[in-house]
Structures are given as structure tokens and as C-alpha cells.
Amino acid sequence: MDIREIAFEVYQKSLMNSGFDGFENSEISTQDMAFIKRLVMTTLRKQEFLKKVINKYSSKPMPQKMQPTHFLLVVGCAEALYFRTPTYAVVNSYVALAKKIGNKYSGGFINAILRKICTDKENILQAQNVPFFTKTFRQILQKDYTQKQISLIEKYSVQEPPLDITVKKDFEYWATKLNGKLMPNNSIRIQSAGEIAQLPDYNNGEWWVQDMASSMAVKTLKNITGLKVLDLCAAPGGKTAQLINAGANVTALDISEKRLQTMQKNLARLKMQTIKTICADANSFLQECKEKFDIILLDAPCSATGTLRRHPEIVHNRSVKDVEQCVTIQKDILKNIDSCLKKGGTLLYSVCSLAKDEGEKQIINFISTNPQYKIVPITTELFDNKEADSLQEMITEEGFMRCLPCHFAEDGGVDGFFIAKLKKEK
Ligand SMILES: C[S@@+](CC[C@H](N)C(=O)[O-])C[C@H]1O[C@@H](n2cnc3c(N)ncnc32)[C@H](O)[C@@H]1O
Known part of the structure; x- marks a missing residue:
């Protein structure tokens, strides 16, 4: 062809x-x-x-x-x-x-x-000065952002992003070896990376591709060695790999068999131990599961409006209605989580969406109906990097993390992303 x-x-x-x-x-x-x-x-x-x-x-x-x-x-x-x-x-x-x-x-x-x-x-x-965002897409953002913020998000969403890499350890060594820049969250950023499989040590499985914003959810968890973690909506496994790398005892679940196969392939390249993998709908699993976990990660299905830099097609096929549908799906999964989380356990919630209904507002609503959950404020110290203070612009008053494509713009921006860390009372 x-x-x-x-x-x-x-x-x-x-x-x-x-x-x-x-x-x-x-x-x-x-x-x-x-x-x-x-x-x-x-x-x-x-x-x-x-x-x-x-x-x-x-x-x-x-x-x-x-x-x-x-x-x-x-x-x-x-x-x-x-x-x-x-x-x-x-x-x-x-x-x-x-x-x-x-x-x-x-x-x-x-x-x-x-x-x-x-x-x-x-x-x-x-003469080219026509916007990237369509009117329909703009309506999604107008609910939450000022005109000035939308213009900035648009400006940095249309650009081709650099490649971000997460490494197992020895961040500075790998930054040099991969000819990249060590970012304040310990991601390694490579401008104009070319073919990924041609980068040093791809087959040795010491690193994987993961946007800087997306990598920060699991990095907010500390000392999780041996803890039982349920990774709901796990595939293709970027965060699963981080959890395994941190020594957690991971159960990874996803509704898509195909995406789970990709995850298995990725974990095999990273030479990571076989973990318990379940192909199921998160709600059915949570309703039937008798086990209790120390940590549940819900990297929820969402409108993916934060990933425009790599998925420009999203600008042409998402509307306010799609966001509303995602909000319902996320709410349903959140509702079912409590029975599987130990008292004193952590619920880590994230979405690669710019819409606050799927992020900030979703979690505020969840807490209002589930007062046994409290926000654990995310702080820059969690990221173990001497430049980590510069991540402060991504931390909200409530203690959430809200990443926007215009953050770290001089280095090529980040995906739109939301993270909330909640603790269930003992
Ligand atoms: C944002 S992606 C997950 C990305 C993954 N956590 C990572 O870091 O690589 C969302 C995932 O949710 C899965 N999913 C969607 N609806 C689901 C459901 N009802 N139950 C379980 N998984 C679901 C999708 O198949 C998709 O793989």
C-alpha cells in the first residue's frame, strides 16, 4: 500500500x-x-x-x-x-x-x-493564524480556565513534545548516557529523540517512555516496598512499572486484553517480575473482590484532553458530552473502591484530562460523600531532586497536582494531568 x-x-x-x-x-x-x-x-x-x-x-x-x-x-x-x-x-x-x-x-x-x-x-x-482548538473543544476548557490560560494551553499543545523517560535508578548517570536533561521530578527529557528503540540500552530494559506529568503520580508514594497495591486501569503499564520498581506487591487490572498484552510485553522488556494481572471491568472486580489493599491506584479512563501534544486528533473528536460521560465512569469506579481499601490505606487518583470535572471537582465531590477520605497534600519534597521546588507551580491550594501543557514550557511543556492522594481514616 x-x-x-x-x-x-x-x-x-x-x-x-x-x-x-x-x-x-x-x-x-x-x-x-x-x-x-x-x-x-x-x-x-x-x-x-x-x-x-x-x-x-x-x-x-x-x-x-x-x-x-x-x-x-x-x-x-x-x-x-x-x-x-x-x-x-x-x-x-x-x-x-x-x-x-x-x-x-x-x-x-x-x-x-x-x-x-x-x-x-x-x-x-x-498568513497562517488559525487556531488549533475547535469551537467544540474550546467549550470544554471554558468551564475551568480563563481566556489567557486557554491561549497558553493551546500554544503549547500544538507543539511536538520532547521524549520523557523514566529510569529505574541512577537518574544522573542515565541523563548523561541518553544525552538528555534531568527534570526536577527525575524524568529524563530528550529533545528530538528519533527512533526510541535506537536509544542506548533500549533492549536492556533500564528505562521506559513516560511523560513527565504522568510519572509524578506514583512518585508521590513513598516507601511502598512490600505493600499490596491494586493498579486499576493499569495498561499499558507505565505506572505499573514504577510500582514494581518501587518494590510493591502489585495486582494490575485492565478491561482491555490487547492493552494488557502490550503491558506484559513492556514489563518483559524491563525485566520486571511477573505480577498478578487481571482482565476485568474495574467495577465488577471491586464488587466481588474479598481482598483488601494498602494502596489503590486509579489512573482512570478519561477524556485524555491532556494528551493533545501526542494526540492532536482529540481536539477534533471531544466535546463537553464526552467529558460528562467520563465523569460518570470515574464516579462509578470511585464509588466501589472503599470495600477493597484497608483502613489507613491510600487512594491515588489520576487522569490525563484538562477538565476539572474529571479531576479537582471529581475528588472534591468524592470526599464530600466519603468523609472518611482526607487529602494528603502533595509536596515538592516527595520528588527527591534538588530542583524539585520548581514543581510548586503544579501544586494547587488543596494539595492536588494540576499539570498543564504550558508548565515547563521552556523545556517543551508537559501533558495536562491531575493527581490526588487521599488517605482513608483508620
Ligand atoms: C489512562 S489509561 C491507563 C494508563 C496506565 N495506568 C499507565 O500508566 O500506563 C486507562 C486504562 O483504563 C482502561 N479501562 C477503561 N475502562 C475500564 C474499566 N471499566 N475497567 C478497567 N479498566 C478500564 C483502559 O483499557 C485503559 O488501559
Whole structure:
């Protein structure tokens, strides 16, 4: 299959509500894979602008419900404007594809528009000032953030993020070896990392990829050696690996068999002991479980609106309604946790969402109906790093952690993320 056709298909799929969870094809070379990924990401990040450009050069505006030829044209327009592909190659490739996927007019339609766009490329690029966020997506943030905050979140969400790595130990040694920067939470940040499997010691399993924000949830737990931890919603296992690395006795549960398999593969590369793994719905498990745990980690299913830097498709397929659905799912799981948590135990809750209904407000509501739970304020000392004070901007008055894409902006930002640590009374 042609690489542009794959990019077009991945782009279309990623716009469906299920989102895009990466793709694998062993027949595609690493170089082609990188091209496809860059083309899809660029198309998603620039989609609103690209549609505007197409409307300017087309006699008919793009329809609300786009047809395959329109999706293809958006991808072609992204390549024409943001890649160095010669005009004849861009036009010929997309015209050939249009003839394959569209109707008898598609080839001519794409030919006419792409030619005009290629001719006018310099002027078009100079005039680009169309926002990344759609109106529908903006509504999610308007509930919780000021216009100024939304602009900052938008500015840093559209950028390609650096690669963050969590190491088992010897942070400074690995920062040097991986040619990265040691961040104040002991994550190692690599700018322009390239192919992950080509980085030093990938196969030796001394480190794994994990956004700095996401790595901080488990880092707020101290001295957990030998403690019984239930990791609900565990796959693909970034936090599970941290828990195992800290010496906990982990039970990892997830509803998705496929994602659990990925987790097993990841843990095997990290040479981590086999742990108890359960494929089940968290609610059914909690309702039937007779065991009690010292710690329950709920890294809950959420709108994932904090992960826009790596998942720009989320801007095009999330609405306030999706956030509301996630709030209900999280609330249901939280409701069932108490019977499985020991008295004096810790409930660690996190979501990679920017919406406070899924974070701050969810937890405040939980405590109001479950007064046996108290907030354990998160403090910067927990992160064992001499620069950890700089994490203070992420700590809220209530003692939660609220990470935003504009935090640590000079180093490339972080994912939007929320963490709450609660203690159940004895
Ligand atoms: C945010 S991801 C977890 C990321 C993981 N904790 C990590 O650090 O790598 C949420 C996970 O919740 C799982 N999930 C969604 N609904 C669930 C349910 N009802 N019960 C259990 N797991 C669920 C999804 O399959 C997904 O793997």
C-alpha cells in the first residue's frame, strides 16, 4: 500500500471517536513510518487552517460531513504546505489516490486545488493564524480556565513534545548516557529523540517512555516496598512499572486484553517480575473482590484532553458530552473502591484530562460523600531532586497536582494531568 494512502487512512481513523492508538505494520520501513507519522500529526495539528486554505481555493466550501476525497485533500494540502516534496510529486500522488478512492471527478478536483495551493504556498504560509482548538473543544476548557490560560494551553499543545523517560535508578548517570536533561521530578527529557528503540540500552530494559506529568503520580508514594497495591486501569503499564520498581506487591487490572498484552510485553522488556494481572471491568472486580489493599491506584479512563501534544486528533473528536460521560465512569469506579481499601490505606487518583470535572471537582465531590477520605497534600519534597521546588507551580491550594501543557514550557511543556492522594481514616 502507498504510504500516502496509509497516512490518509490513519488520519481518517484517528478522527473517529475511538481515536488513534498508533499503528503497526512490519512491512513499512522505519523511514516511511516516520513520514506517515509526521504527515498525520501535521494534518491533525493544522486541520482547521488547512480547511480554510482549501475553502479559499475551491469554488465549493468543504462540507460539514467530509467525504473521503475531502479527507485526502486535507492530507495533500498538509504535504504541499509543510513538506519539501516537489509540486509535481505532491499533485501526481494525490491525484492518483483520488482516482482510486473517489469518483470520476475526484482526480480533477484534487488536481485543480493542489496546483493552486502549491503555486501560492509562500503567501499561504505567511498568513497562517488559525487556531488549533475547535469551537467544540474550546467549550470544554471554558468551564475551568480563563481566556489567557486557554491561549497558553493551546500554544503549547500544538507543539511536538520532547521524549520523557523514566529510569529505574541512577537518574544522573542515565541523563548523561541518553544525552538528555534531568527534570526536577527525575524524568529524563530528550529533545528530538528519533527512533526510541535506537536509544542506548533500549533492549536492556533500564528505562521506559513516560511523560513527565504522568510519572509524578506514583512518585508521590513513598516507601511502598512490600505493600499490596491494586493498579486499576493499569495498561499499558507505565505506572505499573514504577510500582514494581518501587518494590510493591502489585495486582494490575485492565478491561482491555490487547492493552494488557502490550503491558506484559513492556514489563518483559524491563525485566520486571511477573505480577498478578487481571482482565476485568474495574467495577465488577471491586464488587466481588474479598481482598483488601494498602494502596489503590486509579489512573482512570478519561477524556485524555491532556494528551493533545501526542494526540492532536482529540481536539477534533471531544466535546463537553464526552467529558460528562467520563465523569460518570470515574464516579462509578470511585464509588466501589472503599470495600477493597484497608483502613489507613491510600487512594491515588489520576487522569490525563484538562477538565476539572474529571479531576479537582471529581475528588472534591468524592470526599464530600466519603468523609472518611482526607487529602494528603502533595509536596515538592516527595520528588527527591534538588530542583524539585520548581514543581510548586503544579501544586494547587488543596494539595492536588494540576499539570498543564504550558508548565515547563521552556523545556517543551508537559501533558495536562491531575493527581490526588487521599488517605482513608483508620
Ligand atoms: C489512562 S489509561 C491507563 C494508563 C496506565 N495506568 C499507565 O500508566 O500506563 C486507562 C486504562 O483504563 C482502561 N479501562 C477503561 N475502562 C475500564 C474499566 N471499566 N475497567 C478497567 N479498566 C478500564 C483502559 O483499557 C485503559 O488501559
